[in-house]
Amino acid sequence: SEASSDAAGGTLVMATNAEFPPYEYYEGENVVGIDADIAAAVADKLGMELKIEDMAFDSIIPAVTSGKADIGLAGMTVTEDRLENVDFSDTYAHATQVVIVKEDSDIASPDDLEGKKIGVQLGTTGDIYAGDIKDATVERYNKGFEAVQALTQDKIDAVVIDGEPAKVFVKENEGLKMLDEAFTEEDYAIAVAKGNDELLDKINTALGELKDSGELDKIVDKYITA
Numbered sequence: 001s002e003a004s005s006d007a008a009g010g011t012l013v014m015a016t017n018a019e020f021p022p023y024e025y026y027e028g029e030n031v032v033g034i035d036a037d038i039a040a041a042v043a044d045k046l047g048m049e050l051k052i053e054d055m056a057f058d059s060i061i062p063a064v065t066s067g068k069a070d071i072g073l074a075g076m077t078v079t080e081d082r083l084e085n086v087d088f089s090d091t092y093a094h095a096t097q098v099v100i101v102k103e104d105s106d107i108a109s110p111d112d113l114e115g116k117k118i119g120v121q122l123g124t125t126g127d128i129y130a131g132d133i134k135d136a137t138v139e140r141y142n143k144g145f146e147a148v149q150a151l152t153q154d155k156i157d158a159v160v161i162d163g164e165p166a167k168v169f170v171k172e173n174e175g176l177k178m179l180d181e182a183f184t185e186e187d188y189a190i191a192v193a194k195g196n197d198e199l200l201d202k203i204n205t206a207l208g209e210l211k212d213s214g215e216l217d218k219i220v221d222k223y224i225t226a
């Protein structure tokens with residue numbers, strides 16, 4: 001459909017870290033996934049062209065605050081700390097942090113992580129929460145799958161990471177399992193620069209429409225099979 005005359009036009013730059021299936025990952029040269037589809041749908045409603053910039057996860061908030069990107073959309077959890085630097089849209093997904101271990105591990109619940117070597121993706125909530133575990137050593141990797149690789153190589157005892165990518169990584173690597181008990185519960189939202197209320201309002205309106213129309217569920221179902 002034609003962009004209406006009051007549409008913002010221009011380009012919507014999305015900062016992400018495309019190492020996070022099923023939310024954002026590469027299919028050939030293209031970044032695809034739930035977040036990429038949500039961004040495309042939001043940009044469409046705003047009459048804007050979407051441009052995806054892939055970067056390190058811990059560069060996303062700086063990109064948004066500096067104006068290099070308009071939105072941060074990366075399975076990003078709303079946290080009090082992040083709210084000091086950016087504003088968040090309404091949440092669009094509920095998520096968990098889970099624990100991945102080797103199938104023969106003696107770690108049976110998150111309580112058993114005490115004193116263990118835990119792999120995380122740098123700057124994620126997994127990184128933050130693993131730091132709170134008593135006597136644990138936290139090994140930080142640039143990419144979540146690098147932490148998983150270290151686990152398969154017995155360099156670490158466990159990985160703390162978001163539930164959906166965890167499912168993908170466990171499926172793709174033999175000899176791993178996900179503990180039944182989640183480590184934390186959290187919610188994902190879209191980050192925008194503080195005070196950019198005009199964009200935030202438009203995004204929230206677009207997200208609301210995607211929720212009401214069932215389009216958001218359709219996007220999720222396309223990437224997550226129950």
Ligand code: ARG
Nearest residue numbers: 017020074075076077124125
């Ligand atoms: N939900 C976690 C967080 O906000 C991890 C997100 C990682 N996302 C990514 N695209 N690598 O810290």
